[in-house]
Amino acid sequence: MASPARPRFLFFPSCRSRGVFPMIPHGVFVTGTDTGVGKTVIAAALVRAWGGVYWKPVQSGLTEDDDSATVARLANIPADRICPCLYALRAPASPHEAARREGIRIVLDRFSLPRVRSPLVVEGAGGLFVPLNEHHDMIDLMARLGVPVVLVARSGLGTLNHTLLSLMALRDRGLTVWGVVMNGPSNPDNRTTLENRGRVPVKEIPRVACVDAAAIVAFARVLTDGDERKGDGSPSGSAGP
Ligand SMILES: Nc1ncnc2c1ncn2[C@@H]1O[C@H](COP(=O)(O)OP(=O)(O)OP(=O)(O)O)[C@@H](O)[C@H]1O
Numbered sequence: 001m002a003s004p005a006r007p008r009f010l011f012f013p014s015c016r017s018r019g020v021f022p023m024i025p026h027g028v029f030v031t032g033t034d035t036g037v038g039k040t041v042i043a044a045a046l047v048r049a050w051g052g053v054y055w056k057p058v059q060s061g062l063t064e065d066d067d068s069a070t071v072a073r074l075a076n077i078p079a080d081r082i083c084p085c086l087y088a089l090r091a092p093a094s095p096h097e098a099a100r101r102e103g104i105r106i107v108l109d110r111f112s113l114p115r116v117r118s119p120l121v122v123e124g125a126g127g128l129f130v131p132l133n134e135h136h137d138m139i140d141l142m143a144r145l146g147v148p149v150v151l152v153a154r155s156g157l158g159t160l161n162h163t164l165l166s167l168m169a170l171r172d173r174g175l176t177v178w179g180v181v182m183n184g185p186s187n188p189d190n191r192t193t194l195e196n197r198g199r200v201p202v203k204e205i206p207r208v209a210c211v212d213a214a215a216i217v218a219f220a221r222v223l224t225d226g227d228e229r230k231g232d233g234s235p236s237g238s239a240g241p
């Protein structure tokens with residue numbers, strides 16, 4: 001009898017140091033297991049931690065949300081550390097649908113990484129398989145940009161399935177997963193399961209009563225805890241507050 005196919009998870013690269021994110025080369029793509037999972041908050045914390053630059057290439061729902069403005073406020077950074085959206089769409093819908101309503105088609109070939117000197121923190125829209133057009137999804141944009149991925153996940157019930165599926169899809173496309181951020185009430189069991197089954201470093205960001213600039217500074221410390229590049233909020237390479 002033929003032996004069953006080995007699960008893909010066996011091929012995940014193991015993380016060398018549990019709970020410690022590796023250094024980033026020049027940027028990350030922050031995606032999530034879902035919409036509203038905390039991508040913008042985590043992106044703001046990473047920008048703060050690395051003195052980075054933020055880019056939301058596709059923003060839909062501009063009538064209700066503007067992630068670039070939220071990051072500028074939360075990370076307390078000037079406008080020149082925010083790259084303009086390539087597609088800024090009004091409708092609170094999937095990008096492909098929001099674009100269709102404005103008579104626009106999102107074209108994958110138009111995306112390229114902005115040239116910036118500080119680490120670039122790119123935020124996606126929704127999760128991996130949110131459509132950009134009739135052929136391409138958000139994961140195609142991640143593959144095109146080619147930077148390591150930060151996967152933001154909920155911490156509680158249901159996260160194991162969503163997070164392991166997302167990790168499998170990312171690895172299947174050959175994308176490097178830089179780390180998972182569990183956002184919400186601490187859940188050590190889920191964290192351990194994700195580290196072991198997902199073969200990925202995991203950090204936990206607590207639920208707070210008020211997400212403000214002070215909370216982002218605290219989150220930035222958690223995300224860089226144990227890493228060589230510590231957060232001080234200043235642009236990369238410069239010292240000071
Ligand atoms: N750790 C936290 N503690 C308390 N509230 C949080 C936390 N993380 C996120 N939130 C809140 O949850 C909501 C959704 O977070 P956020 O906007 O970061 O999600 P998102 O994944 O970027 O959503 P979208 O898919 O719309 O871009 C926001 O109101 C945010 O302030």
Ligand SMILES: [Mg+2]
Pocket residue numbers: 039040041067123
């Ligand atoms: Mg967001």
